[in-house]
Amino acid sequence: EAQVTQNPRYLITVTGKKLTVTCSQNMNHEYMSWYRQDPGLGLRQIYYSMNVEVTDKGDVPEGYKVSRKEKRNFPLILESPSPNQTSLYFCASSLLGQYRDNSPLHFGNGTRLTVT
Amino acid sequence: AQKVTQAQTEISVVEKEDVTLDCVYETRDTTYYLFWYKQPPSGELVFLIRRNSFDEQNEISGRYSWNFQKSTSSFNFTITASQVVDSAVYFCALSGLIQGAQKLVFGQGTRLTINP
Numbered sequence: 001e002a003q004v005t006q007n008p009r010y011l012i013t014v015t016g017k018k019l020t021v022t023c024s025q026n027m028n029h030e031y032m033s034w035y036r037q038d039p040g041l042g043l044r045q046i047y048y049s050m051n052v053e054v055t056d057k058g059d060v061p062e063g064y065k066v067s068r069k070e071k072r073n074f075p076l077i078l079e080s081p082s083p084n085q086t087s088l089y090f091c092a093s094s095l096l097g098q099y100r101d102n103s104p105l106h107f108g109n110g111t112r113l114t115v116t
Numbered sequence: 117a118q119k120v121t122q123a124q125t126e127i128s129v130v131e132k133e134d135v136t137l138d139c140v141y142e143t144r145d146t147t148y149y150l151f152w153y154k155q156p157p158s159g160e161l162v163f164l165i166r167r168n169s170f171d172e173q174n175e176i177s178g179r180y181s182w183n184f185q186k187s188t189s190s191f192n193f194t195i196t197a198s199q200v201v202d203s204a205v206y207f208c209a210l211s212g213l214i215q216g217a218q219k220l221v222f223g224q225g226t227r228l229t230i231n232p
Contacts, residue, residue, distance in 0.1 A: 033220075035222075040125070040224055041224060042120075042122075042207060042222040042223050042224040042225050043207065043209075043222040044222075045219065045220070048219075058219075088159070090161060092161075104151065104163040104166055105161075105163070105220060106163075107153075107160065107161040109159065109160050110159050110160065110161075
């Protein structure tokens with residue numbers, strides 16, 4: 001089954017304790033992206049990757065890191081989480097992500113992160 | 117700048133009523149794509165429709181219909197004879213070229229509640 005898999009679904013942590021949210025897709029998609037969803041703000045892009053070893057900042061990249069060492073995986077790293085990073089996070093992928101390919105994003109099921 | 121505005125934060129209607137969710141967008145691109153996504157209470161994001169900027173034909177899919185009007189920069193979504201299962205948060209999104217990369221910008225979302 002074609003899917004984007006995020007883990008964990010729920011995570012509670014404390015300020016400053018490094019964490020990683022994993023994301024994996026099995027559709028051979030080149031484009032992957034991370035979003036955070038906050039009430040009243042919709043989804044905002046954190047980082048995206050056009051292909052292996054190619055990553056770039058989205059609209060709200062501060063406090064986050066990503067890597068794209070393999071096509072299928074795109075982990076989101078919070079080196080020193082803070083309470084303002086409490087949010088619902090979504091990983092997404094699409095086929096090419098080039099301007100001429102506006103295939104829909106396929107989203108993971110989300111990770112609800114709480115930082116105390 | 118690319119921007120999507122969903123002015124209706126919450127809508128509540130009684131089952132079987134028709135309901136329209138508004139979406140207004142801003143872009144300088146001549147080629148762009150518009151999307152609607154549904155987020156049911158379970159939290160996942162479900163793709164509903166994609167429409168490109170050159171196709172202003174309205175689209176109907178069962179009880180769902182979409183009205184795209186470039187003259188008013190709007191892409192409204194109507195549910196006919198609403199059902200309780202339609203209760204969800206609905207996001208409108210705009211895809212375009214920003215700083216050389218494809219970006220998907222979301223509106224703030226409209227929470228739709230269908231009461232029995």
